[in-house]
Amino acid sequence: MEKYHKIDDKIRLGYDHVKKNELIEACDIWLDAWEDIKAIFTEEKLGNLDKLDKKYSWHEFLINFVQDLEMELGNAGQEKEEYHRKRINYCEEMLETLDGSDSLTIENTKRAIAESYYALGDSEECDRLYTNWLEEDPHWGWGYIAWSDCYGFGTNKIEPDQIRAEEIIRIAIEKEDVRDREDVLMRAIEIYEESNQKGKARELEKEKKRLEELTRTPVKSVKIGRNEPCPCGSGKKYKKCCGAQ
Structure with missing residues (x-):
């Protein structure tokens, strides 16, 4: 011990x-x-x-x-x-x-x-990794989001590239069975709004609302122990996650 x-x-x-x-x-x-x-x-x-x-x-x-x-x-x-x-x-x-x-x-x-x-500053290795991972798991929604965000936000060494960010997130949008589709749509909406493509943003907003309606379920009141895993799925203790709010 x-x-x-x-x-x-x-x-x-x-x-x-x-x-x-x-x-x-x-x-x-x-x-x-x-x-x-x-x-x-x-x-x-x-x-x-x-x-x-x-x-x-x-x-x-x-x-x-x-x-x-x-x-x-x-x-x-x-x-x-x-x-x-x-x-x-x-x-x-x-x-x-x-x-x-x-x-x-x-x-x-x-x-x-x-x-x-x-x-x-190694965007080539970043691209290589995501390309390989998404070939293995083409429905990984947050993989596309994170890859797109690298280009969307940039770093101290690399200037933001909104065109490349949009290209990546568009690949995810075109996959109807991509996981975490609502999150993918949300990120795509932000990209289109920032690039003044209001029409595309509105279309994706409509789809996002439809998905929200389909996935909405009644909320049940359940008492959660402070030291139990948080039900949001973060893997953290409740008191360190949603219970801290």
Whole structure:
């Protein structure tokens, strides 16, 4: 149990640094904790994070911790470019660790890799990754959104390219069975409005409203424990997610 306790102390300390907006310090401590976690995976031959999560009463669900580390590495990269590279390396290791059961975390981790390459000015590698991933899973709605956003928002090294952003999101719109279609439509509407294509934006608004009507279901009142997983599907504790609002 002592080795788990030491890792948990590092995780807790990292969150303390995040609260103070000391992102570099937080990431360094968390990456050290991640090295310890990898060692446990090798030593104990664990198949996934869930098994390790159940071995100890952690300060935070481990699935939350690994996602928070990914996010803060991206934020730290705005201060020091090397942390974009550390984020890529970490996320690649994460993909090797995840067993495939948590598809949302896998998708978010892939997005982080491509986004980091784009932040480093390597749009070609970003394009290559998304092209390969979307060939494997052509219905990944948030894959198209995130790829489009790279071009739509740009970086310190690459100017925004709204034409390219529109081209990418249009591919998703043309796939009627794309996942998270409402989110795809919302992003496309924003792009068309920003480029003054009001007619196209209005047409997509109509489709979005139709989808909302079809998917609307009665809301039931259910009491959720503060330490239970949030029902929104984020993977975080309720008190750290919707319950914090």
